[in-house]
Amino acid sequence: MAPTTFEQKLAHLKREAEHYADYLSDEEVEDEVATKAHEEADFCNDYSMAVVVGGLPVVDEAKHGKLLNVVKKIFGQVGAVVDIHMPFGASGKTTGYAFVEYDQEAHANDAVRTINNFALDKRHTMLVNKYADIERFQQTPAEFVASKVDKFTEPKNLQTWLTDPARRDMFMPSMKLLEKKSLRADGVHDFFWSPTDPILAYWAPEGNNVPARVSLVELPSRREVRQKNLFNVSDCKLHWHPNGTFLCVKVTRHSKSKKTLYTNFELFRVHEQLVPVEMLEVKENIVAFAWEPKGTRFATVHGEGQQRLNVSFYDMDGGSKGAKEVTLLYTLADKACSHLYWSPLGNNIVLAGLGEINGQLEFWDANEQQSITVQEHFKCTHVEWDPSGRVVATAVCQPLDNSYYKFTMDNGYTLWTFQGKQLLEEKKDAFYQFLWRPRPRTLLSDDEYNHVVKNLKKFEKRFDQMDRLKERERLAAEKAERNRKENEFQELLEKRLATAAARRAEYVALLGGYDSEDESEYIVQSHTYDDVLEIKEEVMRK
Structure with a gap:
């Protein structure tokens, strides 16, 4: 039916x-x-x-x-x-x-x-x-059952470091032209803001019988803090010190025939009265320039070759008896270096050979004037210091320009300590960029900071004790895990041996009680044989 x-x-x-x-x-x-x-x-x-x-x-x-x-x-x-x-x-x-x-x-x-x-x-x-x-509707219970309401847990605040105490997103409501007029800078070619002060630096090339010039303008007053005229200029590059204390202008000059190029540095002491300027002439080609973030030193890579170049270290306050004048500290000859990367804390610097040098990395101690170690990250294209100055990241990234296929292999990044010890190596296909998370400014006041510096040894003892405690906990956890695995293995082994013994007994029973692997079932006999291999007679004289 x-x-x-x-x-x-x-x-x-x-x-x-x-x-x-x-x-x-x-x-x-x-x-x-x-x-x-x-x-x-x-x-x-x-x-x-x-x-x-x-x-x-x-x-x-x-x-x-x-x-x-x-x-x-x-x-x-x-x-x-x-x-x-x-x-x-x-x-x-x-x-x-x-x-x-x-x-x-x-x-x-x-x-x-x-x-x-x-x-x-x-x-x-x-x-x-x-x-x-x-x-599903047929399975609906006849009596109403209220759903369980979970206890509210406040989520982690991901916007802690916003300046608004109410943690609201902030934006610029409007942007108007300062004093409703522009800053007049005839022929400006390039400009950069000071990292710390409202000072704008720009340079303009020569033209109409007017020499090239570098100008520093303070805003919003529009007061020209300093101006320097330059002659026979082919190009200029502006390099601000991270603290805004110095400005380096790398000037590439040409001879009157315009067949010969040479370089000199115009160094502005921005925070000093009347902003004095010093000139440093370098006869060789300048490949790279970098300021020490927390200090008065800078380093340059110079030379005429492509593989083996020289690295020189200078000090803005390196004169005798602490005089404020540019002084050459020392020069490293024949280095496989094309880029310079200072630690955010200063002193330590990575002499990196990127591009055609295929990623040679030399970790250098500027104070001790000695090499810590030399490493290699093949085809390295980027070097990034951790904001704390403790870790360096090197990466092989794919560019988005015409050289895309040149870096399709070995993509990824490697982490090193500031002393050049490798911490981690990760391979990533189609890897394009590596950036550290910005480190927020210190939450300590000046008095608290000075208190920490003054009592640093006491804090070091406490931190060392905490590190030792964490290390003991880590070793204890590793030992417990190892013992657990050993016990699991021993239990599994005993179980397998018991199973094998039971199966062996069944096998012996099938053979009528004869165990082919039992040595007592065999009789060992030894036989000795003597074979005559050769007989030779010799007649000896008396």
Whole structure:
């Protein structure tokens, strides 16, 4: 007898699913049986692509085919229909509902959204629901159970370092021209702001019988703090000291014939009265220049070659008896160096050979004037110091310009200590950039900072004690983990030995009690044989 009601139809389908699951999983290995039965049950009970249609006309068998075609035409406009089942009741007529199966779950969802409450005629309106929804609604408990409300936990504040105490995002509401007029700078070629002061430095090339010039302008007063005229200038590069105390202008000059180029540095002492300027002439080509972030020194890379260059260190206050004059400290000859990277704390510097030098890295101590170590990061393209000055990152990044394919191999980054000891190496495909998170300014006041410096030895003892405690905890955790693994291995070994012994006993029983691996079952006999290999007679004289 065919099922007539919806509940009977649902129970019938469940019995069929269980039957098919048992049938398909027959004669399988135990581990595979559970997996296959679960997969087959999910497959047989997957009604995500089926919808139930109610509100259909009740017709006899003669009109069944016509109604079926009408329903199929309507639902076929949404997506491909796999099957439509319109069951008959005990009276020989349809029950007023049908089951429609699509090839995709998305089509079933679209049918519920678009065809539900669709008027088939004046007396019949189709009600469309997902089969899974009807089954879920039937399992709804009769009594209401309130959901559990989790205790509120304040999330981590990711905007701690904003200047607004209320931690609100900040923006500039408007930007207007200062005093509603521009700063006049005829022929300006390049300009840079001081990192710490409202001072703008710019340079303008020669033109109309006017020499090239470098100007320092204070804002908002627009007062020209200092100006220096330059002659026979081909190019200028401006380098501000990170503290804003000095400005270096690298001037590339040419001879009157414009066939020979030479370099000199114009060094401005910005924080001194009248901003004195010193000139430092260098006969060789300048490849790189870098200020020491916290100090008065700077370093240059110079030379005419491409592979072996010289590195010179200068001090702005290196004169005799502390006189404030530019002094050459020392020069390192024949170094594989093309770029200079000072530590944010000063003293330590990385002499990096990038580009054609293929990533040679020399970690140098400027105070001791000695090399700490020499390392290599092949094809290194970027060097970045950690803001704390403790770690250096070197990276091979893919550029986005025409040299893209030159750096497609060996992408990734390496972390080093400031002494050149490798900490970590990571390979990353399609690696484009490496940046350290900016370090916030100190939260200590000047008095607190001075107190820390004064009592640094006391704090060092406390920190050393904490480090030793953490190290002991780490070693104890490693020992506990090692003991746990040893115990697990020992238990597994004993279990396997017991299993092997039991199987061995069964094997010996099958052989009638003869154990081929038992040495007591064998008799050891030793035989000695003497073989005469050669006999030789010699006659000896008396």
